[in-house]
Amino acid sequence: MKIVKTTSDLNTKLDGLDRTLGFVPTMGYLHEGHLSLVRKAREENTTVAVSIFANPTQFAPDEDLASYPQDIDRDLELLTGEGVDLVWIPTVETMYPDGYQTWVEMDHLSSILEGSYRPTHFRGVATVVAKLFNAVSPDKAYFGQKDAQQAAVIKKMVRELNFRIEIVVCPIVREPDGVAMSSRNTYLDEEERLAARCLSRGLFLVRDAFQKGERRAEVLKTIVNNEVVHEPLARLQYVSCADLTSLAELENEVQACLISMAVFVGKTRLIDNLILGK
Amino acid sequence: MKIVKTTSDLNTKLDGLDRTLGFVPTMGYLHEGHLSLVRKAREENTTVAVSIFANPTQFAPDEDLASYPQDIDRDLELLTGEGVDLVWIPTVETMYPDGYQTWVEMDHLSSILEGSYRPTHFRGVATVVAKLFNAVSPDKAYFGQKDAQQAAVIKKMVRELNFRIEIVVCPIVREPDGVAMSSRNTYLDEEERLAARCLSRGLFLVRDAFQKGERRAEVLKTIVNNEVVHEPLARLQYVSCADLTSLAELENEVQACLISMAVFVGKTRLIDNLILGK
Numbered sequence: 001m002k003i004v005k006t007t008s009d010l011n012t013k014l015d016g017l018d019r020t021l022g023f024v025p026t027m028g029y030l031h032e033g034h035l036s037l038v039r040k041a042r043e044e045n046t047t048v049a050v051s052i053f054a055n056p057t058q059f060a061p062d063e064d065l066a067s068y069p070q071d072i073d074r075d076l077e078l079l080t081g082e083g084v085d086l087v088w089i090p091t092v093e094t095m096y097p098d099g100y101q102t103w104v105e106m107d108h109l110s111s112i113l114e115g116s117y118r119p120t121h122f123r124g125v126a127t128v129v130a131k132l133f134n135a136v137s138p139d140k141a142y143f144g145q146k147d148a149q150q151a152a153v154i155k156k157m158v159r160e161l162n163f164r165i166e167i168v169v170c171p172i173v174r175e176p177d178g179v180a181m182s183s184r185n186t187y188l189d190e191e192e193r194l195a196a197r198c199l200s201r202g203l204f205l206v207r208d209a210f211q212k213g214e215r216r217a218e219v220l221k222t223i224v225n226n227e228v229v230h231e232p233l234a235r236l237q238y239v240s241c242a243d244l245t246s247l248a249e250l251e252n253e254v255q256a257c258l259i260s261m262a263v264f265v266g267k268t269r270l271i272d273n274l275i276l277g278k
Numbered sequence: 279m280k281i282v283k284t285t286s287d288l289n290t291k292l293d294g295l296d297r298t299l300g301f302v303p304t305m306g307y308l309h310e311g312h313l314s315l316v317r318k319a320r321e322e323n324t325t326v327a328v329s330i331f332a333n334p335t336q337f338a339p340d341e342d343l344a345s346y347p348q349d350i351d352r353d354l355e356l357l358t359g360e361g362v363d364l365v366w367i368p369t370v371e372t373m374y375p376d377g378y379q380t381w382v383e384m385d386h387l388s389s390i391l392e393g394s395y396r397p398t399h400f401r402g403v404a405t406v407v408a409k410l411f412n413a414v415s416p417d418k419a420y421f422g423q424k425d426a427q428q429a430a431v432i433k434k435m436v437r438e439l440n441f442r443i444e445i446v447v448c449p450i451v452r453e454p455d456g457v458a459m460s461s462r463n464t465y466l467d468e469e470e471r472l473a474a475r476c477l478s479r480g481l482f483l484v485r486d487a488f489q490k491g492e493r494r495a496e497v498l499k500t501i502v503n504n505e506v507v508h509e510p511l512a513r514l515q516y517v518s519c520a521d522l523t524s525l526a527e528l529e530n531e532v533q534a535c536l537i538s539m540a541v542f543v544g545k546t547r548l549i550d551n552l553i554l555g556k
Contacts, residue, residue, distance in 0.1 A: 007440065099524075101385040102404070102438035108379055126380070127439075130408075135440040160380035161405075162285065162413040246377075 001079065002086045007135055010088050014136065017085065018046045023138030025129060028052040029069040030078050033173040033181035037142040038082045040170050044140060049086040050079055051132055056092055058124030069186050088136065095131060104130045109156055112247060113240055113260065114149045114271070122153050129154055133163055140166045144173075146180050148260050148273045152247055172272070174200065180272045187268040195233035196265045199272040202227030202239075206259055210276045215253045217241040220276075224261055237262040237269070244278060279357060280364045285413055288366050292414065295363065296324045301416030303407060306330040307347040308356050311451040311459035315420040316360045318448050322418060327364040328357055329410055334370055336402030347464050366414070373409060382408045382439070384431055390525060391518055391538065392427045392549070400431050407432055411441055418444045422451075424458055426538055426551045430525055450550070452478060458550045465546040473511035474543045477550040480505030480517075484537055488554045493531040495519040498554075506541055515540040515547070522556060 004010045014021075022041030026034050041048045052075055059065035072089070079087055103123055109115075110122030133141065143151045151169045158167055173181045178200035179193075188196055202224035209223055221239045228236040239261040241250050250257055256277035263270050282288045292299075300323030302315045319326045330353055337343035350367070357365055381401055387393075388400030411419065421429045429447045436445055451459045456478035457471075466474055480502035487501055499517045506514040517539040519528050528535055534555035541548050 011442070100438055101387055102435050103383045103385070104439075105381045105383050106379045107381070131438075131440045134442065137442065157380050160378055160409075161382075162409045164289070164412065164415065 001076070001084055003076065004086065004088050005091065005094075007090070007094060010135060013086055014049075017049075020045045020139040021047045021049060021136070023132075023136050023141045024048070024050045025132050025141065025143075026050060026052055026075075027054045027068065027183070028075050029071055029183040029186075030075045031173075031181045031183065033144050033146060035078060035082060036173050037144060037170050038079065038084060040168060041140065041142050042083055044168070047085045048083070049088065049136055049138065050084050051088040051090070051136070053088075053090050053095065053128070053132075055095075055124055055128040057096065057127060058121050060118060060120055063118075064184070064187075067187075069183055095128070103127050104157060104161070106153055106157065109149075109153055109247060112249075113238065113242070114262065117237060117262065122150070125150055126153060126157050130157065130161070130163075133158075133165055138165055140168055142168045142170060145169050145273070145275070146172045146182065147271070148258055149247060152245065178204065180270075182270065184268055184270065188265060192233055192266045192268065195231050196263075196270055198228050198231040198234050199261060199263050199270055202261070203259060203272060203274040207274060207276065215255070217250045217252060217254050217257070220254070220257075220259060224259065228261075228263055233265055235264045237264060244275065279354070279362055281354065282364065282366050283369065283372075285368070285372060288413060291364055292327075295327075298323045298417040299325045299327060299414070301410075301414050301419045302326070302328045303410050303419065303421075304328060304330055304353075305332045305346065305461070306353050307349055307461040307464075308353045309451075309459045309461065311422050311424060313356060313360060314451050315422060315448050316357065316362060318446060319418065319420050320361055322446070325363045326361070327366065327414055327416065328362050329366040329368070329414070331366075331368050331373065331406070331410075333373075333402055333406040335374065335405060336399050338396060338398060341396075342462075342465075345465075347461055373406065381405050382435060384435065387427075387431055387434055387525060390427075390527075391516065391520070392540065395515060395540065400428070403428055404431060404435050408435065408439070408441075411436075411443055416443055418446055420446045420448060423447050423551070423553070424450045424460065424549070426536055427525060430523065456482065458548075460548065462546055462548065466543060470511055470544045470546065473509050474541075474548060476506050476509040476512050477539060477541050477548060480539070481537060481550060481552040485552060485554065493533070495528045495530060495532050495535070498532070498535075498537060502537065502539055506539075511543055513542045515542060522553065 022045030024037045054068050104126040155167050179196050206220050206223050224239040228234050242258045260273035280291050300319030304312050332346050382404040433445050457474050484498050484501050502517040506512050520536045538551035
């Protein structure tokens with residue numbers, strides 16, 4: 001496994017690689033969710049590249065960039081185990097040198113749901129992903145359904161900016177008790193970790209209700225809300241029932257939708273979601 | 279010469295082309311300025327691709343998109359004569375389908391000089407160039423020095439978004455009387471066309487003064503101003519003496535600089551510029 005840091009080193013190493021090239025961009029502190037993407041990329045491509053970069057521009061000043069967990073040695077060990085060919089670990093100075101001014105912005109899709117609570121988040125995500133895509137030039141890139149809106153933003157960016165890259169979105173990987181894998185789960189103390197089960201519990205109840213024929217958007221959202229309300233350590237920030245592509249909020253009867261939610265458990269903000277009817 | 283319209287047709291044709299690939303993006307109505315770029319691309323690459331697209335998003339609502347001159351048949355004839363391999367003529371609907379939302383923005387460089395009079399112009403330019411670059415994936419792309427700030431914005435975008443494309447900027451091509459070639463010159467009536475000579479006349483006087491040792495930014499700009507002021511049909515919008523890369527306005531003594539200007543001749547807005555000391 002080759003490990004590169006500079007863009008010029010990356011270019012040299014990329015020139016020698018066989019195609020197709022599958023790419024998994026990450027912020028590090030890898031868990032089974034990331035590894036499921038790596039395995040899918042391994043399965044579908046001759047060569048697999050992974051980037052590790054905790055992108056500062058997708059964090060607001062009051063968010064958790066400074067405390068975002070990292071363990072590069074462990075990450076590299078895991079990636080070696082998965083047969084990854086190339087790992088790129090750019091520095092912040094390489095990615096955003098002094099006087100940096102170029103941003104990829106999305107008008108509407110980046111300002112709703114997560115974007116309404118994190119107004120600069122998707123500008124940072126779209127920008128860094130465009131930079132990573134241009135630098136790595138993969139054939140396919142892999143993202144987790146856990147960040148549903150991120151996946152929607154990236155798919156739309158790829159389509160609208162004409163990137164010749166196929167975006168593959170892989171299912172959420174969950175802990176045995178249902179909690180979605182997330183690097184931020186490490187922020188939770190023991191009691192909070194138990195409380196965090198209310199997110200997936202709510203979503204699973206929604207799935208059951210949908211399977212039994214419930215189609216009213218308001219009712220589906222209320223099921224999630226009720227589950228979180230009864231958990232004293234948790235506070236629901238939002239629950240949404242949205243169109244799968246545009247993420248526009250749906251009303252009345254729904255045939256297919258994305259149920260997504262954000263919940264504070266203690267001081268930790270967790271998100272989770274579920275696709276219905278597809 | 280292959281002519282393609284859709285992105286999928288473009289992809290098919292691109293796959294069969296030999297590298298290196300030189301690319302000249304244009305808005306059509308080609309003149310010797312464009313053809314100088316095509317010839318340079320022809321000289322430096324195995325394959326040459328040209329796009330013709332009058333990009334609506336770089337025109338403000340009160341600008342001249344509707345009247346922008348076009349003559350596709352003549353353009354294609356000229357490009358055939360230059361031995362171009364591929365011409366891409368995308369439609370507005372292909373480039374900006376309903377619900378289009380993705381933009382490439384530049385914080386500062388796009389808001390000064392031309393950007394202060396045309397606030398959304400460089401957002402349109404950067405976005406369409408990013409889209410063209412991603413769709414065509416050239417090794418080198420060719421732009422004219424005539425649009426000096428456009429060239430600076432694109433070079434910065436390429437560097438900052440990690441495009442693996444070399445940007446080649448070619449000198450301004452002038453009419454025998456000094457007027458810089460521009461598709462917009464066709465807007466000028468006979469009298470205005472004569473008046474338009476004041477731009478280059480001013481710049482040539484600046485070049486002479488610089489060669490004789492004049493280094494004071496204010497004096498260099500005053501030379502341009504005086505030349506335009508004495509032309510009754512012309513009105514100077516701005517004259518700038520700026521750093522060659524950042525385009526930051528320079529004061530006092532200058533060693534190297536870009537002298538750039540915008541002038542209304544009648545209702546037609548013309549720009550021109552000159553690099554000094556490099």
